[in-house]
Amino acid sequence: MPGKAKSAPKVRSRAREAAAGPQDSIDTLIAASAQALRLPIDPAWHAAVRANLQLLLKQAALVEEFLLPDDTEPAPVFRA
Amino acid sequence: MLETAAADFGWSTAAETAAAVAAGRASALKIVEAALARIRARDPLINAFTAVTDERALDRATELDRAQERGKRLPALAGVPFAAKNLFDIAGMPTLAGAKINRDAAPARRDATMIERLEAAGAVLLGALNMGEYAYDFTGENPHDGPVHNPHDRERIAGGSSSGSAAAVAGGLVPFALGSDTNGSIRVPASLCGVFGLKPTYGRLSRARTFPFSASLDHVGPLARSVRDLALAYDAMQGYDADDPVCVERAAEPVAALLEQGAAGLRIAVAGGYFKCRSAETVYAVDRVAAALGANRDIIISQAERARAAAYIITASEAASLHLDRLRSRARDFDPAVRDRLIAGAMLQASLIARAQKFRRWYQREILKLFAEVDAILAPASPCTAPLIGQQTFTFDGAELPVRPHLGVYTQPISFVGLPVVVVPVPLSPLPIGVQIIAAPWREDVALRVAHALEARGVVAAPRPPD
Numbered sequence: 001m002p003g004k005a006k007s008a009p010k011v012r013s014r015a016r017e018a019a020a021g022p023q024d025s026i027d028t029l030i031a032a033s034a035q036a037l038r039l040p041i042d043p044a045w046h047a048a049v050r051a052n053l054q055l056l057l058k059q060a061a062l063v064e065e066f067l068l069p070d071d072t073e074p075a076p077v078f079r080a
Numbered sequence: 081m082l083e084t085a086a087a088d089f090g091w092s093t094a095a096e097t098a099a100a101v102a103a104g105r106a107s108a109l110k111i112v113e114a115a116l117a118r119i120r121a122r123d124p125l126i127n128a129f130t131a132v133t134d135e136r137a138l139d140r141a142t143e144l145d146r147a148q149e150r151g152k153r154l155p156a157l158a159g160v161p162f163a164a165k166n167l168f169d170i171a172g173m174p175t176l177a178g179a180k181i182n183r184d185a186a187p188a189r190r191d192a193t194m195i196e197r198l199e200a201a202g203a204v205l206l207g208a209l210n211m212g213e214y215a216y217d218f219t220g221e222n223p224h225d226g227p228v229h230n231p232h233d234r235e236r237i238a239g240g241s242s243s244g245s246a247a248a249v250a251g252g253l254v255p256f257a258l259g260s261d262t263n264g265s266i267r268v269p270a271s272l273c274g275v276f277g278l279k280p281t282y283g284r285l286s287r288a289r290t291f292p293f294s295a296s297l298d299h300v301g302p303l304a305r306s307v308r309d310l311a312l313a314y315d316a317m318q319g320y321d322a323d324d325p326v327c328v329e330r331a332a333e334p335v336a337a338l339l340e341q342g343a344a345g346l347r348i349a350v351a352g353g354y355f356k357c358r359s360a361e362t363v364y365a366v367d368r369v370a371a372a373l374g375a376n377r378d379i380i381i382s383q384a385e386r387a388r389a390a391a392y393i394i395t396a397s398e399a400a401s402l403h404l405d406r407l408r409s410r411a412r413d414f415d416p417a418v419r420d421r422l423i424a425g426a427m428l429q430a431s432l433i434a435r436a437q438k439f440r441r442w443y444q445r446e447i448l449k450l451f452a453e454v455d456a457i458l459a460p461a462s463p464c465t466a467p468l469i470g471q472q473t474f475t476f477d478g479a480e481l482p483v484r485p486h487l488g489v490y491t492q493p494i495s496f497v498g499l500p501v502v503v504v505p506v507p508l509s510p511l512p513i514g515v516q517i518i519a520a521p522w523r524e525d526v527a528l529r530v531a532h533a534l535e536a537r538g539v540v541a542a543p544r545p546p547d
Contacts, residue, residue, distance in 0.1 A: 029427060030427065033426070033427035034423075034427075037404070037426055037427075038408055039404075039407055039408060039411075039423060039426060040408065040411060041423060042411075042412075045416070045419070045420055045423070048416070048417075048420035049420050049423045049424050050424075052420050052421045052423075052424035052425075053424040053427055053428075055424075055485070056392070056393055056396055056424055056425065056428055057428075059388075059389035059390075059392045059393050060389070060393050060428065060432040060435075060436070062385065062386050062389040062390075063386055063389050063390045063393065063432070063435050063436045063439050064432060064435050066383070066386055066439055066442075068435075068438050068439065068442055072438045072441055072442060073438070073441050074434060074437035074438045074440070074441060075296075075437050075438075075440040075441040075444060
């Protein structure tokens with residue numbers, strides 16, 4: 001079962017690097033994901049999608065930076 | 081039968097209305113007719129309803145009156161009008177979930193379980209309520225059905241996504257309504273419209289035959305103008321339902337009879353740290369509630385900001401998965417603000433979502449430890465009073481932030497682990513604001529007792545808006 005969680009590590013997470021990285025890395029991710037998922041994206045929507053993805057990756061980085069023991073069970077469905 | 085003027089029931093509570101019907105002082109039909117007339121007169125100003133089920137309502141009210149005439153004992157909510165967010169199935173109508181796309185869906189074949197249970201308790205469904213598209217919204221600004229107007233200031237938003245539910249209750253169209261809450265969609269509009277709202281423990285109330293948003297976070301619950309009405313509606317809806325795999329096999333635990341126990345003896349703390357109030361309105365509201373309860377202890381909910389972040393990405397991912405086919409085939413028919421968030425959510429890597437779910441387990445354990453020390457925790461329900469319709473940003477903690485994703489800043493870390501919450505309205509002028517009363521899992525009774533004690537002392541109340 002999970003032990004005491006550690007505080008944030010010194011290394012930057014992948015998600016934080018993606019969120020803060022050069023604009024073209026986000027654009028590359030969007031283009032590749034859209035192709036893989038067969039999602040049509042009108043060029044007019046691109047800026048908003050990019051802003052939303054950057055915000056999501058920033059949030060993901062906050063989560064990823066929090067180290068947890070390997071045996072922590074996920075809670076895909078929460079039962080209070 | 082002695083008829084009380086039905087118009088009087090517009091601002092009556094559900095409990096008062098049901099008592100009048102049960103005592104023969106009013107007929108269900110007159111009450112429903114008056115409620116339908118109010119909707120015709122006032123809803124064009126509020127835009128809370130997307131469909132009015134008048135024929136069905138009149139038939140149901142007539143049945144109740146006939147049962148009364150035959151000497152049958154009427155159920156607890158007999159003759160009480162209510163309405164439901166338009167993501168609840170209503171037999172014979174497509175379930176819109178606030179979306180243009182869903183207008184092409186087949187009509188629902190059966191009512192949602194919550195509607196069935198409320199009608200079994202005698203309540204009368206008056207219609208379906210406006211909401212943010214696919215519930216991915218905190219503003220209630222629906223591009224297809226128009227924005228819901230806050231009854232306290234019609235230039236302002238009602239909050240979302242249960243915008244129509246909060247506005248219909250606050251505006252005196254119905255005494256209570258059904259909403260849903262994934263990240264704050266009952267609690268934020270309850271706060272902005274100045275009504276009471278209950279988000280029960282995850283798994284307590286059945287979501288069967290409702291349109292989903294983010295399955296591992298979706299809850300349903302009532303909004304009302306009094307705590308007793310919340311409790312009456314909640315009691316009528318409780319109980320296991322095999323049609324919702326998340327609904328727990330747990331006996332109903334009625335709370336209406338427990339309200340008078342009040343808050344005496346309960347250990348109540350104020351959430352500090354992340355939840356520390358940052359606006360004059362939230363400071364005043366939380367301080368007023370805390371002072372009335374003698375809650376002079378702060379408690380820290382550890383890692384709340386990270387919990388909000390995890391809820392944020394789990395929501396985006398689950399919602400994107402739900403809508404992936406529609407994003408491929410009908411992307412132009414979405415609300416653009418919803419569509420662009422969903423597309424971004426589809427691009428999140430699975431490894432990040434799994435981390436968020438693991439963090440959720442850790443956070444759940446930490447929060448449960450707090451409830452060994454306290455029975456209830458107070459926190460703001462929204463970071464501000466109702467913004468203007470069309471307002472894009474607001475000032476929070478010295479920063480200018482977008483309205484749409486940030487109104488749930490105080491609600492997301494709580495629903496993330498399914499805790500029961502009652503929002504109580506503090507009737508500030510000119511606009512009300514809510515405070516969350518958060519309890520341990522399955523202790524809705526504690527949150528409702530605290531809310532009732534505050535209401536009885538006049539500290540919180542659903543203010544009547546100007547005509």
